[in-house]
Amino acid sequence: MANAKSQAELQKGLTSDDVKVTEELIPIFIMGKRYDVPKSLTIQKALEYAGYFLIRGCGCRAGICGACATVYRLPNNYKVEIGIACQTLVVPNMYIAQIPFFPAIKAKYNVEELKVGTYTLGEVYPELYKCMGCNTCTRSCPMDIQVMEYVAAAIRGDIKKCAELSFSCIMCGLCAARCPAEIVQYNAAMLSRRLAAKYLTPPAKHLEKTLELLQKKVFEKDLDEIQKLDEKELRKAYSEREIEPIETEEFWKPKDRKHLVPIEVVED
């Protein structure tokens, strides 16, 4: 799917070589209307094949941004199926509609001021307690996240569990769209992750140390020096770099400490 040709170019030099029918076409129904599309396409590419110019409902095209939430039904089946359009293959006779946007509540808060406790998530998003345990959210998640489990963790006040379980969330909104309790699961999960990372995970001490060293300007002299090197000297320095091996333990020690902060200063 490289650059599509302009309409004028197409018309001018059209030969039968331009039309290749190599693949079996299958019928799909986009919002109830039939289109025949190659059967190897994803829903997203099928929409484009059918002639839709996507504005909403299309983002990263790689399954990570959550823009293309889609629902569909298959013939003779009562079930509502879900998927993200850029990752789901077409199936004969599927009935598709995209849900590019679904209204959701996003609380405003200041993570610096929130006190972390059993009820923190519930206080910010009280509708969490309306969960009736139907598990529709989990069944609606294209990322196979145990949504109901993390909602349960949130209700219990287990912020860390909620954060871990929801980590792969792409915030596509399908859980919220289908929730009979009208919870916006993914926004509560968002808060849980920020709280878990900020308050329930120890800070990196070596990072604090680095900031201290930066403040003391211990790196400046070396940077002044390297900025003065001409290309030839830079090439030499670059070629002679000592490379940390890939398979090595965390506390590997370089042999060449010439451009490192003296170890006694680091460990000070």
Place this chain on the structure above:
Amino acid sequence: MAYPPDLKKLIKLVEKSRPKRIEQAKQCLMYEPMKLEEQEDIIKKFHPDYIEEGKRAIAVGPNKGYRVANEFAEILEAYSRIDPDKFNLARIDYSCDILIIGGGGAGTAAALMAEEAGASVIIATKLRHGDANTIMAEGGIQGVTKPDKDSLYCHYLDVIGGGHFKNDPELVRTLVSEAPHVISWLEKLGTMFTKYKDGRLNTLHGGGTSRKRMHSCGDITGCEIMRVIRDEARNREKIKVLEFSPAIELLISDKGNCCGAILYNLETEEYLVVRAKAVVLSTGGCGRLHIRGFMTTNHYGATADGVALAYRAGVPVRFLHAVQYHPTGAIYPEQVEGVLISEKFRGAGAHLLNIRGEQFVFECSPRDVTSAAVIRECSERKLGIPTPIGTYGVWLDSPMLEIINGTGYLQKEFPGKHILFKRFEIDIAKEPMLVYPTLHYQNGGVNIKKDTTTNIAGLFAAGEVTGGVHGENRLMGNSLLDVLVFGRIAGRTAAEYITKPLDIGEPTLEHVRKYHKELEAAGVPKIRLSPKLLPDYISDKVKMRRLHPSILERI
């Protein structure tokens, strides 16, 4: 979509060579990295940037005569979507202190800093807030945080060596010096970095790094970072976001200051005027221009709009001749074609293998070197693995990581890719992935100084839209770093700029008028418009049916 039998047979060769390769890796025996001269040689022969065919000299503007890929020239040698003589600038639809064009990592970071400094901010973004290449960055973010074995000097040297020693030294220094602050900022905002139990940050290698300084959040680092800073922006009262409203022209005042932009509501097709005291350009990259017909890892909206806007207003560009092809884009199954397979796999030790199951390049070479090596393997050496649709790739041996690190490692460390391939009945813990270089990053862009100022007063730029910091080739983990470092600086610098007494003047479109004259003189056809806004993937079959031939003739 599981591997067909022919490919399964070839996988046996990967399995056959694996025990010995794992043994060597455990003994820290790496595939011999190329010498600098060898690297330069392979790049010149096989990297797409060096193929003169497909390039041309830009016919107009501040860098007239500069040779870039045709696809770039097309968006620079193009007319505005509006007629500068007829457009009414008197009607103001929105006004604010700082207008930020682009709602990805750089724009959002800029918004947070500007708001903290007291400015009112509008983020105008083409798609949704957070729809950007930032969200797709998987591997990680570089920064010196382990001074017992790493230093800013080492980071600087890696960056400038990766960039072929052509980078702007001041920008590189700023990048590496701000990096620890950015990581700390993210940690304090509540970003779920992958950590040891005691809080120590996990760090890995990336291509071209001399130390393991790549910090990650599983294999969805950019997604996690974007989620966090977007959430923070949504908590702030003075940040307003206009979605589906890309900028299509900058406003430059009669006194030469940038003072707003014209937005285009993609849904209602209205043109809207935003007046601001300062403008930050953070529109991202160019993958959806499909430079040289390559598949891309980029977001749907990555059409280099900001480069076109700024260039038309008179901001020079640099390094636009250098485009980054990520060595490992998925090439099978076709549905995931172009999708990024993070460098983190190679940073963690996964090998690249040819059809015989042999290594052919040091996996952690800079990206351009690795890409050139893969292209050589699949072209000159004829050792690529054929796919069912006639393309070629090489193996990325993910199962070896599972063997070295224990069952469940891939699912835990690479959950995104694990589930993606599972959908196509490929278990990456058991079978390798087929990869080929994919258009990944716009190394070049508009010219900025280290404080993100451009040659136009009131116009700042940050992130992938700019050029200089990465020279001719960016290293992994420096793009997330770039957007946050320079995004934050842009927010602060712009906020400081507007506190000074300003005589901004009245907005004009004089620059557009002037540019149009230049285009006409150069004989550029009037149907060519930019910015491009979105790629057009509608099938040719439908396009053929849309317009009657007589209408086509008139165009």
